Amino acid sequence: MMASCSKRTFALILCSVLLQLAGVARAGNFYQDVDITWGDGRGKIAGDGNLLTLSLDRASGSGFQSKNQYLYGRFDVQLKLVPGDSAGTVATFYLSSQGSAHDEIDFEFLGNASGEPYTVHTNVYSQGKGGREQQFRMWFDPTADFHTYSVLWNPTHILFYVDGTPIREHRNRQAATGVPFPTQQPMRVYASMWDAEEWATQGGRVKTDWSRAPFTASYKGLAASGCASQDAAACARSNGAWMYQELDTTAQDRLLWVQKNYMIYNYCADTWRFRQGAPPECAAAN
Numbered sequence: 283m284m285a286s287c288s289k290r291t292f293a294l295i296l297c298s299v300l301l302q303l304a305g306v307a308r309a310g311n312f313y314q315d316v317d318i319t320w321g322d323g324r325g326k327i328a329g330d331g332n333l334l335t336l337s338l339d340r341a342s343g344s345g346f347q348s349k350n351q352y353l354y355g356r357f358d359v360q361l362k363l364v365p366g367d368s369a370g371t372v373a374t375f376y377l378s379s380q381g382s383a384h385d386e387i388d389f390e391f392l393g394n395a396s397g398e399p400y401t402v403h404t405n406v407y408s409q410g411k412g413g414r415e416q417q418f419r420m421w422f423d424p425t426a427d428f429h430t431y432s433v434l435w436n437p438t439h440i441l442f443y444v445d446g447t448p449i450r451e452h453r454n455r456q457a458a459t460g461v462p463f464p465t466q467q468p469m470r471v472y473a474s475m476w477d478a479e480e481w482a483t484q485g486g487r488v489k490t491d492w493s494r495a496p497f498t499a500s501y502k503g504l505a506a507s508g509c510a511s512q513d514a515a516a517c518a519r520s521n522g523a524w525m526y527q528e529l530d531t532t533a534q535d536r537l538l539w540v541q542k543n544y545m546i547y548n549y550c551a552d553t554w555r556f557r558q559g560a561p562p563e564c565a566a567a568n
């Protein structure tokens with residue numbers, strides 16, 4: 283994030299003043315950056331504030347949200363998922379605005395029976411409408427170690443990354459299709475650990491083994507580099523790095539590699555669901 287600043291010729295002090303004006307939050311201290319909003323003690327910040335754990339047991343899950351709101355930005359977190367039998371549990375990392383016509387950008391991690399693979403589920407809501415799911419397997423065991431999951435959101439693109447590899451690109455096709463893209467409503471960062479045994483694992487057939495509770499996911503190094511909603515223009519000027527980012531050819535190749543080898547569901551390709559034709563934003567020509 284600092285790179286966006288040092289690349290330019292601003293004196294360091296001027297640069298940091300600009301960043302502060304633009305409301306940019308720096309790599310993380312959970313004590314400063316988030317509020318644990320539910321779970322009655324099941325969400326815990328550890329050590330010097332770099333680690334946050336969210337737990338789920340039969341009585342409740344838990345979750346946190348960022349203190350700041352952002353209009354565009356780049357959001358990274360390192361996440362280590364529940365090891366062993368995590369069937370029925372869902373860990374999340376997402377951005378959302380408020381209200382019934384809200385916008386939302388989701389990463390959800392659907393647990394599984396012991397030895398079976400996690401599903402990484404993504405979705406994009408605009409103006410209250412979602413239904414834009416893409417799902418992936420990971421090319422590693424996401425329970426064995428921390429991996430970085432990132433959302434980049436600017437006026438033209440929403441990009442999902444895993445360890446720096448793009449896994450999904452959702453472009454702003456509003457001009458061509460009329461399908462709204464999130465451009466107006468500031469969002470907070472959220473994360474949660476919750477129980478979805480009715481549907482999450484193999485369509486709800488595999489239930490949660492509550493004798494193994496609590497189920498715990500660990501979050502590290504939350505970094506939010508975003509525009510404060512009041513001052514998006516100033517922020518855009520000082521943050522070219524992600525504000526104008528799109529995929530170069532190397533990144534496009536990586537994206538195709540992921541989609542070819544690890545994508546297990548794409549709403550755009552679900553002809554059974556969309557019998558009248560795929561949603562307009564799916565057409566490549568748009």
Ligand SMILES: *[C@@H]1O[C@H](CO)[C@@H](O)[C@H](O)[C@H]1NC(C)=O
Nearest residue numbers: 392394398399401482483484
């Ligand atoms: C769990 O594992 C099964 C069997 O490998 C797989 O079909 C399923 O997609 C996996 N994920 C979830 C969330 O059920």
